[in-house]
Amino acid sequence: MERPTAPYFSVGLTGGIGCGKSTVADLFAARGATIVDTDQIAHGLTAPNGAAMPALVAEFGAAYADARGALDRPKMRELVFSDPQAKARLEAILHPRIRAATLAAAQNATGSYVMFAVPLLVESGGWVERVNRVLVIDCLEARQIERVMTRNGLTEAQVKAIMATQATRAMRLAAADDVIDNNGAVAALEPQIAALHEVYLAFSKRMAGMASQHL
Template sequence: MSHGKLQIGLTGGIGCGKTTVANLFAERGASVIDADLIAHAMTAPHGPAMAAIGAAFGPAFIGADGALDRAAMRALVFADPPARQRLEAILHPMIRAAAEAQAAAATGLYVIFVVPLLIESGAWRERVARILAIDCAESTQVARVMARNGLSEAQVRAIMASQVSRTTRLAAADDIIDNDDGIDALLPQVDALHARYRTISATM
């Protein structure tokens, strides 16, 4: 941790409310760096990852606007695990480098990296001091994602099955926020952890 700020990795399954929680920490003075937002920028029209993706997968996965055809790629990586690994081999080092650059420039009290696949990724686990898992019941995940993304229950459960299990995620976490009961139950948990993270960061 070269620049002396506490670095936390925030993770959680789909529909657990990672973005909501990250925004609450940002409101309290944390610098939030979202790996998914970086990935979207990398695969936007003529984004920095698109030449490598085009070379690896061919023009069928690039839309007319020069951006990643997300639907085509999602279908491919779901059906073909080696394709997922090829895509991750292109994107992950670029995402980490961009996240490092943002962290080095961060001015917040501490840094939170929002990384959905943090537990699965050894490189992320090694570079954060603490792992914060956002947890909720699987039934809550399913209901939220169906409502938000218009997916069927079977589709949501397939995505959940492709992610690390809830048990594994919670076992890896240093801190856990329960997000089953809405914002009123969330705020005191965020405030308590924010106070703890400020204290840790101040002693670094």
């Protein structure tokens, strides 16, 4: 639990596509956690007049902005799936901005602890060291595929292609301090989240106590 030096207790929430990260994050938020969602931050940066849009247009051209001035996400997704160098160029623009906005949101947090929702936490290479605990939402790969096909209208092949770019289920579980099983209904999440919330509150109070001793 002693990884970062930030003055607040933090949890990194992750899971593969279709595992239910947003649902779990909402349930923790309802219990008083501050959720910092890197996907929401990224969407804000690439929305019309988003802070990253001038750099993105300069790097990739105006064709990668839609009629509203936002990032043309389907077009960019197609490019980065086929061109690793384009993916690296995109990440070089977005990742520093996402990290700065994420840290600013965490510093202003008022919840009982901070939970960073990071879809690619395991893949990023740096997040594991920046949080006190890693919480993985786990489900069977067949369930992931079924959920994403239903939710997004994608084919099985398209979902599998996305999953192939993410860490494997085994890799995520190997990085986890805590695991929530989300193979069932939402009701089955409640007792798991309630128990972990109490654990995180205890960690947060202990950290606050240690910090006050050094004042």
